[in-house]
Amino acid sequence: MDLKIYKDKQEVANAFSSYFESLVKGKDIFHVALSGGSTPKVIFDILAENYSTKIDWNKIHFYWGDERCVPPTDDQSNYKMTVEHLFSKIDVPTGNIHRVLGENDPSAEAMRYANLLEINLDRVDDIPQFDLVVLGMGDDGHTASIFPHEINLWDAEDHCVVATHPESGQKRVSLNGKVINRAKEVAFLVTGAGKAEKVLSVLEKTEGFEAYPASLVQPETGKLIWFLDTDAASMINQDPA
Template identity: 40%
Template sequence: MIPDKYLYISPRQASQTLITHILEAMEKEPERPFTIALSGGTTPAVLFEVWEREFAAYTPWARLYFYWVDERCVPPTDAQSNFGLADRLLFGKINLPASHYYRIVGEGAPGEEAILYSSLVKATVPTVDEVPVFDFVLLGVGEDGHTSSVFPDRKDLLTAAEPYAVSVNPYNKTVRICMTGKPMIEAKHTCFLVAGENKCSILKKILDKEQEDIYPASYIWHHARMPKLYASL
């Protein structure tokens, strides 16, 4: 059973609540910038559209800096680009300056870019014991229990030393660059935004403490400093 406190009537309502929580956190600390790591996919697309249409005027964009949880190794103009999605649906519409986002260069050499992005994040995001501590890390969940392109066959990435690494989707062999476990766990707010009836079964397993080490997403959920779930099933 998934507790009612995590459930919303629609992806739009779940997105509205998540954005509200981000803005409320910013209001509590009005003097400092905030860092957010974004994911891609259908559910974040709803989040971006809601943010632009309903919350753009209330968002202190000058204090927000965006990063990515993961990225497919494609150019930003490719339909599969996570950066491209955010740029089309949100950044481009609000004219967010390029100085306020740090994209993963998906068209670069994957191994080199994972090293470069790890260094960039550690240089621009506050760290504790060399682990970047984002204000918000926004995650999704796959039906197989993966999150941040950390698939069940690569659970070693959950304890990797560097904040980003190369990952390969085991189903279609596409190459990705992904955030590893430590930054997801150490974020001030680790937020799972999940939509679709097809995610109900895996979410029940992820929330089950007895299965915390079986799936990457369940490991993150049970080890994160401040896990939050916004689900529309």
């Protein structure tokens, strides 16, 4: 595991953007699963502004680690946020964008998306393999859309699962843990003081850490990198990068 700590969300976004460019460089094709949230929004802005001509977007295929079951025009849609902050500002083929159809029946869509991954990605032991999975972590320790109350979904047989938000009851389509841990690389983006307690628990395995889905992120390649700001890292003993 590689731990990177930066001053603030902006520095996290700059560092991740540089890391992303280096991963893509030299690849003929690159499959990435994106995350939603406020930190990716800043990253997408930086990628659009500073990397629109530095990265060959034709070879990158975009997917989502999870998506809310809402139409693509809904403000809660991770896809809509990515369009507004990245896709609308770079030259990427529409055929390279593989969105979760949040407006469709959740169970049927989870099955369709799982099939899409099987078709588009190389498989290792029958599990689709991304080049990179980008994850966030919630204040409750959830990641993708695997929440603590449904942690059993992590080991579900299906590559994609239907999850339920514990408070709103909103349905979401999410990758399962097997697909996440099969990725060649996994990157956590975690910022804000509200995440500090769970960051400490997951990284230092304090009592009860097993209840947090984020603690189950252990890619088989061993390539796991955490991008944290000082607020999120405030309870662990590390120096900024």
